[in-house]
Amino acid sequence: MFDDLHLDHILLTPGPTPIHPRAQRALMRGMLGHMDPEVFALNREIQADLRVMYGTRPDDFTAVLAGTGSLGMEAGFANLVEQGDEILVCANGSFGRRMAEMAARYGARVRLVTAPLGEAIRPEDVAAHLDGVQMVAVVHGETSTGVLNPVPQIAELVRGSGALLTVDAVTTAGMEPFHMDEWGVDYAYTGAQKCLSAPPGLAPVAISERAFARYSARRTPTPLWYCDFEGLQDYWTRHTYHHTVPVNLHFAFHAALQAALEEGMEARVRRVQEVGAAILAALAPLGFSHYVRRPQDRLPTVLALRLPQGFDDAGVRLALRQREISVTGGLGPTAGMIWRLGLMGEAARPAPYRALMYALEGILGESRLVARFDEALEGVLA
Incomplete structure (x- = not known):
């Protein structure tokens, strides 16, 4: 019933976030x-x-x-x-x-x-x-x-x-x-x-x-x-x-x-930075870029990414949803222009975003998204 209550659904929205165990x-x-x-x-x-x-x-x-x-x-x-x-x-x-x-x-x-x-x-x-x-x-x-x-x-x-x-x-x-x-x-x-x-x-x-x-x-x-x-x-x-x-x-x-x-605020800030940097490293070669121009104005917990030109926002997000992954697009004037990826609480972990990269490889016919994500994480940790 209800796909086992969607226990395995991956929630990457700017709220709500996955419930802490x-x-x-x-x-x-x-x-x-x-x-x-x-x-x-x-x-x-x-x-x-x-x-x-x-x-x-x-x-x-x-x-x-x-x-x-x-x-x-x-x-x-x-x-x-x-x-x-x-x-x-x-x-x-x-x-x-x-x-x-x-x-x-x-x-x-x-x-x-x-x-x-x-x-x-x-x-x-x-x-x-x-x-x-x-x-x-x-x-x-x-x-x-x-x-x-x-x-x-x-x-x-x-x-x-x-x-x-x-x-x-x-x-x-x-x-x-x-x-x-x-x-x-x-x-x-x-x-x-x-x-x-x-x-x-x-x-x-x-x-x-x-x-x-x-x-x-x-x-x-x-x-x-x-x-x-x-x-x-x-x-x-x-x-x-x-x-x-x-x-x-x-x-x-x-x-x-x-x-x-x-966990402590320093550790939470650090994992937001690490996962956010890895996401951008993986997606930038496809044409994704920061929507907020000035680095000091960027909200770390909601990564706003401008979509590549010609990108099928609604179609890709629907395909992700069919794979039990939720990603949020723009709101109002930015609809179809950006993705807003949540990096709050339990969403700011490598595993759910690695799953996103794996799904996007299949949907977009792209390779090395997961590899770039993991390489960026390893580089940050090193």
């Missing part, structure tokens, strides 16, 4: 109630581990929301934006644009700082529009284009303005360095199914004291009851009922997060 085992444990003391103990460990992952202050509030990363995005605007607030949104792709739309729906007067697709937001453009804004929102790793925005430099500018800084860390936190306290980030979120290779359905968030102070000074109640900051504290800190959390997802997330912290 420890998370898979934890997901199958028996159910406990969401108010059980064992669950509260588990949640405390999750909160402590999230402080390490995000690089927060020791007492900053962390939690996981019962929803995907987009709920993490929305919760920030729902709690920290009021009607008429001036919000500066950095938008150089689909998810920056989503930030702008959400902020506007919560009554913000949105200013946009933009950059062409495939290019990073320029800090000097942010500096030119900071006057009078209550919040700056930026996507750290723009999944739709494979661009890494310069959050540390933007954060340094925002610190002197008095504005809050919200950062979408969906394709960075847990796989790339993230220093919330050092940089001066006030609200950050990601999705469990991205860099941590946990099942979809949870949005880990971190909230600074400054953000809580802004929340406490609201003139009107938070319009999104489900993720009201006070309600989150009721459950996560005071251990009183707010809503039913997906307990088994908590256990799976806890296992995946601990596995990531045990």
